[in-house]
Amino acid sequence: MHIDFRTAAALLLGLGCIAQACAQTWPAKPLGLVIPFAPGGTTDNIGRLLAQRLAEPLGQPMVVDNRPGAGGMIGADLVAKAPPDGYTLLMMTIAFAINAGMRRDLAFDPLRSFAPVTQLVSLPLMLVVHPSVPAKSVKELITLARARPGQLTYASSGHGTSPHMAAAMFTWMTRTDMIHVPYKGNAPTLSELVGGQVSMTFGIAHQFLPQVKSGRLRALAVTTAKRTGFAPELPTIAESGLAGYEISAWQGILAPAGTPPEIIGRFNREIGRILRLPDVVDRLTSEGAEPVASSAEDFGAYLKSELARWSKVGQAAGIKIE
Structure with missing residues (x-):
């Protein structure tokens, strides 16, 4: 099979566009946010707020897709298999780390199948x-x-x-x-x-x-490492005598592995800006959430540590999740 220079150049150009998800023209169509829980809860409320606020700076609507079931694993599996083109995100919570850290029947790798974007909030x-x-x-x-x-x-x-x-x-x-x-x-x-x-x-x-x-x-x-603004008069469990005890519920954003870093960076910057808006902070506070807005790298390291922690706790406490 003979391929001339122009054909080869066109193929290379096409592959380059795929590899970068044509980041220079992204987004060219509506985006999707998969929320792996039913509508109406805290995660759904915060996810919908984020989707609404992202639409304006990105110039495209962000459509929320609720996919509840299996502790969030059904929605996570959907995003793990989605094209890494910057058009699909996963709104995930501590339940992801708990379930993924303790289950052995997952169809995806909880770390390798995703690209961290940011930790949104701590609860x-x-x-x-x-x-x-x-x-x-x-x-x-x-x-x-x-x-x-x-x-x-x-x-x-x-x-x-x-x-x-x-x-x-x-x-x-x-x-x-x-x-x-x-x-x-x-x-x-x-x-x-x-x-x-x-x-x-x-x-x-x-x-x-x-x-x-x-x-x-x-x-x-x-249960937090430090006293919380919601009830500053209450001590932490750690300061009450159980040293080392700490847990916070949390929410974050993941993309399919292979999503171009330029797009991950854009999402991270826009979400960080949104989480600092006074009216958004007020809405989050009403949901019991404290904004975090971490870097993608910090969130990846945190997710890895959470997976290891809940796997250890599950084994020590004899808990199995099927």
Whole structure:
């Protein structure tokens, strides 16, 4: 087969355009943001806000595509297999690291199949108990749990969620035995805890503040490394005596592996600018979120550490996610 010079040059030009996703003309069509959870929750709300705000500077609409299921793995698999042309992003959360770090049946590699863009936000968790639980501090709760093995119960919004893993890590680090009671979402978790059907839970801090302020629940601590602006009077679990304990729910953006770095950089810059806008900060605060806007490199390193951490916690606590 003979290929003349002009044909070869055209082929090379075409390959170069594919390799760079024609970055100089990108975006030339609508973009997509896959949110691997159902509409209406915190992740969906923040994702839709981001999609709306990205449309203007990029000059193209960003269409939200909710693909719930399997702890976010269905949507993640979809993006992992998408063309790396800069037109598809994944809105992911700590659930990605938990599930991907503990499951062995994934059709994609949680690190190699994606290109990190940025960590969007961090969401502090709060440890709350029903008022009937005779513990007013983390130390008292640990003492109580050790004195009553298998009697205290902790609720979560589902198996493998951040509240579940926060409690699992707590029981593992304190060498206590508590019973996990998973519910389908945050609403029944809150309802059952307020009703006294379960002893305690971990959850997004701002979601429990009204019940804490009304006296229907008692807050003991926050799970972050430092005290949070949502409830600065509450100590961290680490400063309450459990050194090394720290967990925050978080959200971030990934693209398919191979997406041109020029496009990753553009997304990172635009998202960082958006997250610094005062009205966006106010909206995020109303969702219980604190803006982060990390570099792509820092987010990649953080994601790697989170995958390793939750794999270790899952093994130590005997948790399996199928």
